[in-house]
Amino acid sequence: RSRNGHEPEFLQAVQEVAETTIPYISQNKIYNGKNILLRMVEPERLISFRVSWIDDKGEIHVNRGYRVQMNSAIGPYKGGLRFHPSVNASILKFLAFEQVFKNSLTTLPMGGGKGGSDFDPKGKSDDEVMRFCHSFMAELCRHIGPNTDVPAGDIGVGAREIGFLFGMYKKIRNEFTGVLTGKGLSWGGSKIRPEATGYGTVYFAENMLKTRDETIEGKQVVISGSGNVAQYAAEKVIQLGGRVLTLSDSGGYIHDKDGIDEEKLAWVMDLKNNRRGRISEYAEKYSGATYHKGETPWSVPCDIALPCATQNELDGKDAESLVKNGCICIAEGANMPSTPEAIHVFNEARVLFAPGKASNAGGVATSGLEMSQNSLRISWTREEVDQRLRGIMEDIHSSCIEYGMESDGYCNYVKGANIAGFVKVADAMLAQGVI
Ligand code: NDP
Numbered sequence: 211r212s213r214n215g216h217e218p219e220f221l222q223a224v225q226e227v228a229e230t231t232i233p234y235i236s237q238n239k240i241y242n243g244k245n246i247l248l249r250m251v252e253p254e255r256l257i258s259f260r261v262s263w264i265d266d267k268g269e270i271h272v273n274r275g276y277r278v279q280m281n282s283a284i285g286p287y288k289g290g291l292r293f294h295p296s297v298n299a300s301i302l303k304f305l306a307f308e309q310v311f312k313n314s315l316t317t318l319p320m321g322g323g324k325g326g327s328d329f330d331p332k333g334k335s336d337d338e339v340m341r342f343c344h345s346f347m348a349e350l351c352r353h354i355g356p357n358t359d360v361p362a363g364d365i366g367v368g369a370r371e372i373g374f375l376f377g378m379y380k381k382i383r384n385e386f387t388g389v390l391t392g393k394g395l396s397w398g399g400s401k402i403r404p405e406a407t408g409y410g411t412v413y414f415a416e417n418m419l420k421t422r423d424e425t426i427e428g429k430q431v432v433i434s435g436s437g438n439v440a441q442y443a444a445e446k447v448i449q450l451g452g453r454v455l456t457l458s459d460s461g462g463y464i465h466d467k468d469g470i471d472e473e474k475l476a477w478v479m480d481l482k483n484n485r486r487g488r489i490s491e492y493a494e495k496y497s498g499a500t501y502h503k504g505e506t507p508w509s510v511p512c513d514i515a516l517p518c519a520t521q522n523e524l525d526g527k528d529a530e531s532l533v534k535n536g537c538i539c540i541a542e543g544a545n546m547p548s549t550p551e552a553i554h555v556f557n558e559a560r561v562l563f564a565p566g567k568a569s570n571a572g573g574v575a576t577s578g579l580e581m582s583q584n585s586l587r588i589s590w591t592r593e594e595v596d597q598r599l600r601g602i603m604e605d606i607h608s609s610c611i612e613y614g615m616e617s618d619g620y621c622n623y624v625k626g627a628n629i630a631g632f633v634k635v636a637d638a639m640l641a642q643g644v645i
Pocket residue numbers: 363364365366367368407435436437438439440458459460461518519520521523543544545570571573574
């Protein structure tokens with residue numbers, strides 16, 4: 211804490227893991243007394259660099275770029291890049307730390323990392339985004355590689371940005387390798403990668419519901435966000451017969467009592483991915499919907515809640531409102547969207563609650579499958595990737611049950627995910643010695 215006191219998000223993520231793993235460590239001789247958690251919380255490397263770029267008017271801007279290489283005990287660093295004005299070392303360290311446990315849970319050989327910049331792609335032209343990405347990669351390319359560190363997308367980094375980043379990496383290094391995931395289908399991308407985080411979150415929720423003999427069909431579902439994760443979580447819920455009531459962005463949320471069907475969702479995807487508009491426009495387009503400026507959707511009664519926007523977007527009061535209104539299952543699509551107070555409320559109420567490191571791991575798992583396909587120089591079918599994704603989500607769910615079951619039969623998924631993720635990384639670190 212004394213070393214990272216100015217990093218609140220990082221401390222929050224570490225505290226959650228420490229609370230659940232320290233009792234486990236002290237009961238297990240092989241981990242006890244090895245300062246293993248202390249070693250895990252210190253990044254192996256944190257790179258910070260200048261990114262200068264020129265806007266369409268010829269003006270020069272300077273942003274800060276980062277890559278946090280957190281832990282490579284079980285494989286090359288792997289984790290997304292985030293472009294958002296809020297990005298700083300604390301946020302990236304929290305994300306990289308979470309990523310270590312998440313990647314371990316996928317059962318694939320991937321270490322943990324995260325990176326990004328305080329650059330805001332909102333309101334920038336395609337050319338400006340391209341110039342920024344090229345400048346960012348001109349430095350980042352020294353630190354990454356298909357066997358070293360393989361970045362992907364995150365908030366503000368989608369297919370467009372990955373394309374620009376990959377183009378510059380290829381030009382400088384003169385090699386066509388799987389150094390980034392989330393690539394376009396015609397140049398090394400995997401089928402189902404854009405869908406994977408959202409689909410995986412819903413597959414995980416299906417597994418959770420199954421423990422109570424429930425399914426998604428007929429359930430009322432509240433989703434936050436309207437980016438990559440939210441869009442495909444909504445698509446899968448609709449396919450499985452659930453009713454999606456809300457979507458949001460940083461301006462507010464829309465509530466459609468009639469449900470957001472496939473056609474309306476296609477309109478949202480075009481709005482967000484092509485026209486880069488605001489979710490408020492939904493309520494202008496569809497008369498049955500209302501827009502709630504500056505609010506989050508957690509007061510809307512529902513059976514299932516899927517927070518898919520950003521960290522700390524669901525607090526203790528929101529959690530109380532969800533529980534009071536009958537919500538039985540919360541699966542995080544975003545990273546750390548629920549505050550510690552909210553998680554406490556869910557656990558006390560004994561409702562099903564899955565932390566992002568378990569329920570949103572489908573994205574990085576499919577990135578791992580993209581890396582495998584790149585190495586083998588083959589491309590699996592949509593069905594094959596989807597089937598593997600379903601299998602991985604089921605396995606992660608089983609690991610959570612194995613380590614998270616309480617004596618009263620309630621599964622504490624936070625504890626289960628933290629311990630299951632910890633064991634594999636800790637074993638590898640112990641085997642490799644103190645380095
Ligand atoms: P996108 O950039 O595609 O979408 C982000 C969405 O969240 C947008 O609707 C955005 O609204 C909203 N949002 C962002 N910041 C805030 C904020 N401060 N307050 C309220 N709303 C906000 O990102 P993704 O969908 O890729 O990522 C969403 C979450 O999922 C993140 O936590 C990310 O780390 C996590 N995640 C993503 C994975 C992936 O594969 N993409 C994998 C695993 C986790 P606006 O447009 O107004 O900014």
